[in-house]
Amino acid sequence: MSATPGDNRLNLCIQCGSCGGSCPSGAEMDHTPRRLFALIRADAREAVLRSNAPWYCVSCYYCTVRCPQEIHITDVMYTLKSMAIKAGLFHDAALPGFSETFVDYVEKYGRSFELGLATRFNLRHHPLSLAGMAPLGLGMLKRGRMDLTPHRIDGMAQLTAILDKAKALEGGLQ
Amino acid sequence: MQRNARPYLDSLLAIREDIDLELQEIEDWNCCGATEYMSVHRVAAHALVGRNLALARDQARDTDLLTAGCSACYLNLAKTDAQMREDAGLKDTVNQALAAGGLEYEPGAMKVRHLLDLVCHDIGYDAVKARVVKPLHGLKVAAYYGCQVVRPDYDSRWDSHEHPTAMDKLLAALGAEPVEWSLKTQCCGGHMSVIGPDVAFGLIRRLIHGAQEAGADLVVTLCPMCQLNLDAYQVEMNKHFHTDYQVPVLYFTQLMGLAFGKKPKDLGIGKEFVDAAPALAKIQAEAPKVAEAKRKRRPKPGDALPMPGME
Numbered sequence: 199m200s201a202t203p204g205d206n207r208l209n210l211c212i213q214c215g216s217c218g219g220s221c222p223s224g225a226e227m228d229h230t231p232r233r234l235f236a237l238i239r240a241d242a243r244e245a246v247l248r249s250n251a252p253w254y255c256v257s258c259y260y261c262t263v264r265c266p267q268e269i270h271i272t273d274v275m276y277t278l279k280s281m282a283i284k285a286g287l288f289h290d291a292a293l294p295g296f297s298e299t300f301v302d303y304v305e306k307y308g309r310s311f312e313l314g315l316a317t318r319f320n321l322r323h324h325p326l327s328l329a330g331m332a333p334l335g336l337g338m339l340k341r342g343r344m345d346l347t348p349h350r351i352d353g354m355a356q357l358t359a360i361l362d363k364a365k366a367l368e369g370g371l372q
Numbered sequence: 373m374q375r376n377a378r379p380y381l382d383s384l385l386a387i388r389e390d391i392d393l394e395l396q397e398i399e400d401w402n403c404c405g406a407t408e409y410m411s412v413h414r415v416a417a418h419a420l421v422g423r424n425l426a427l428a429r430d431q432a433r434d435t436d437l438l439t440a441g442c443s444a445c446y447l448n449l450a451k452t453d454a455q456m457r458e459d460a461g462l463k464d465t466v467n468q469a470l471a472a473g474g475l476e477y478e479p480g481a482m483k484v485r486h487l488l489d490l491v492c493h494d495i496g497y498d499a500v501k502a503r504v505v506k507p508l509h510g511l512k513v514a515a516y517y518g519c520q521v522v523r524p525d526y527d528s529r530w531d532s533h534e535h536p537t538a539m540d541k542l543l544a545a546l547g548a549e550p551v552e553w554s555l556k557t558q559c560c561g562g563h564m565s566v567i568g569p570d571v572a573f574g575l576i577r578r579l580i581h582g583a584q585e586a587g588a589d590l591v592v593t594l595c596p597m598c599q600l601n602l603d604a605y606q607v608e609m610n611k612h613f614h615t616d617y618q619v620p621v622l623y624f625t626q627l628m629g630l631a632f633g634k635k636p637k638d639l640g641i642g643k644e645f646v647d648a649a650p651a652l653a654k655i656q657a658e659a660p661k662v663a664e665a666k667r668k669r670r671p672k673p674g675d676a677l678p679m680p681g682m683e
Contacts, residue, residue: 202414222559226571254571256562257407258519263533272524279411296567300408304420308402312376319566327569334604341643343376352400356473357423364419364469 202270202277210267211235217261217271227251228289231261231271234278247285252278253293292323305361308351313344373441377596379640380441383625384487386634390503391495396435398428404448406597407563418462419469421452426475428482438482439490441625443520443595450484454526486521488594488624489529492538497545505633507547511655513627514588515539515550516579517557518598533557539624543592546631553586555579560601572601573609580606580617589651590620592627599623604645620648630657 211232218230229237229249237246255275262271283294299319303311316335320328338344351357373381388395401424403409410417428438440446456463456479467476491500517539522530530536534557540550558579561572579602583591593599603621610617621644629639630652641648642660649659 222575223564223568223571226568252411254564254568256519256559256564258559258562259523260519260534260559263523263525276410277414280414283412293567294411296563297408297411300406301412304403304405304409310403310406316566334608337604337607337645338376341645343378343643345375351402353402353423353473356475357402357420360419360423360469360473360475361413361416363472364416364465365413367465367468368413368415 202273206274206277207267207269208235208238208274211239211269212267214266216264216266220260220264222256222258222260223254227254231275235269244287246278247282247287248289249278250289250293251275252282253289292319295319295323303348305358306350307348308354308357309349311345311348312338313346314348373596376600377442377623379643380596380599380623380625382638382640383623383629383634384441386638387625387629387632390632391491391499391628393490393495396431396433398424399431401427404445406444406448415462415465416469417448418452418455418466421448422456422466422470422477423473423475425449425453425482426470426477429477430475432482436481436483437490438484439487440484441487441594442597443486443518444597446484446486447520449482450526453479453482453484484527485529486594488521488539488542491624491628492542493529497541500542500628501545504546504631506631506655506657508543508627508631508655509547511548511651512551512587512589513543513548514553514583514586514591515543515556515624516583516591516593516598516602516621518593518595519557519559519562521594522557539592539594542624543627546627548627548631551583551586551588553582553588555582560595560598561605562597562601565601565605569608569612572605573612576601576605576609577613577615577617580609580619584617584619588619589654590622590648592624593621594624607645618646618650620644620646620651622648630655636660 213232213236215232218224218232224230227250229251231251234246234249234251252275257272259272265271282288288294296319299315300310303315320331405417405420409420438449440449456466463479470476517536522536523533525533543550559575561575564572591602599621606617626639626641636657636659652659
């Protein structure tokens with residue numbers, strides 16, 4: 199939790215449930231944020247990291263602005279996601295799979311690449327849905343709204359040096 | 373904005389002189405990481421954004437304003453800047469990482485603002501109104517803000533986190549009629565349209581249904597992700613629920629362009645999935661046909677009636 203910038207205020211949770219009630223995907227979560235915070239307090243590490251809740255978080259910050267205790271809930275969710283990846287604990291490998299595929303493209307090209315991202319993610323995790331996605335992809339191409347090839351930034355070596363250094367420093371934090 | 377939100381970029385470029393907006397692109401910018409990079413590498417995500425902030429600082433000529441049209445890009449820039457200001461440890465870590473690439477960034481050096489914020493609060497409604505030559509009278513619009521521009525709102529730019537009114541006022545200044553609806557800052561589904569489409573379809577239906585029920589002819593957005601989810605995925609959502617919603621989704625810059633008398637084609641209108649032409653007919657704007665409608669079967673030799681040979 200120390201990787202969350204600033205004071206996350208998690209220990210101030212009063213279990214009021216404003217977060218879960220405000221959450222657009224709360225109904226689909228195995229544990230709402232409120233329950234997740236109670237589990238963190240109870241030190242139920244594995245149950246917390248295996249939860250689908252951080253992955254179903256859409257980063258809309260509704261919970262964050264409504265929380266009467268001003269807990270940085272969305273930021274805590276990001277920390278939980280990166281902890282789950284490091285611990286190798288998932289509810290469903292497809293959930294971190296999307297983030298990891300996205301990160302791979304950013305680290306390789308410096309930009310995201312939608313066509314590659316969508317096909318690589320779906321091939322690995324939802325191969326049967328690929329055919330269903332085809333009309334959407336073709337529609338994007340036809341409207342000139344998608345690239346066929348990725349664009350690599352000029353300062354790729356610089357970006358790689360920055361990210362490698364940041365990751366080394368990040369490792370030291372935990 | 374260069375690709376999936378091309379209409380956003382085209383319409384912005386078409387109106388920038390009308391609103392005296394001088395734009396300078398950050399050379400060799402990198403992806404902000406959206407909501408994904410931070411999910412994998414908690415701290416390196418800030419260094420990723422830090423590079424853009426540092427490049428902006430070094431390249432900016434006579435300005436300290438940094439604007440983004442996308443909600444996620446805007447939020448990530450604002451977030452890294454705000455959290456580096458708040459957390460000295462993070463500021464130090466990000467700068468150590470940036471130093472590996474010969475860069476550094478002093479938080480607060482750039483003022484990060486979303487494009488809508490600049491248009492509404494700096495350029496102002498009166499200046500916009502003064503440029504209107506073709507008011508959008510009779511067009512009912514649902515102003516949709518999505519999540520990440522108005523929340524968490526590190527620098528208190530907006531009048532409300534849940535029911536903001538800036539875009540409604542802008543659209544009214546263009547002569548359109550903003551409808552009252554309660555879902556203006558509800559989530560478009562974000563990345564769920566890819567990792568959990570069933571969840572996203574529910575959210576998209578709620579928004580599209582809400583806008584239609586409020587009487588809107590179209591939804592107006594300020595973010596490429598929201599536009600993609602509500603427009604392209606509206607088609608997928610209809611297949612999923614066996615519904616037939618047809619609510620077009622345009623960018624606020626496209627409506628500004630229409631009111632300023634620009635040609636719909638120059639504003640990227642016609643590149644949307646749900647055809648905006650029927651709604652725009654209300655204001656006599658000739659929208660180019662969407663790509664699908666343009667597709668014609670190539671005539672085959674046997675198609676035509678027998679004709680006398682033309683030697």
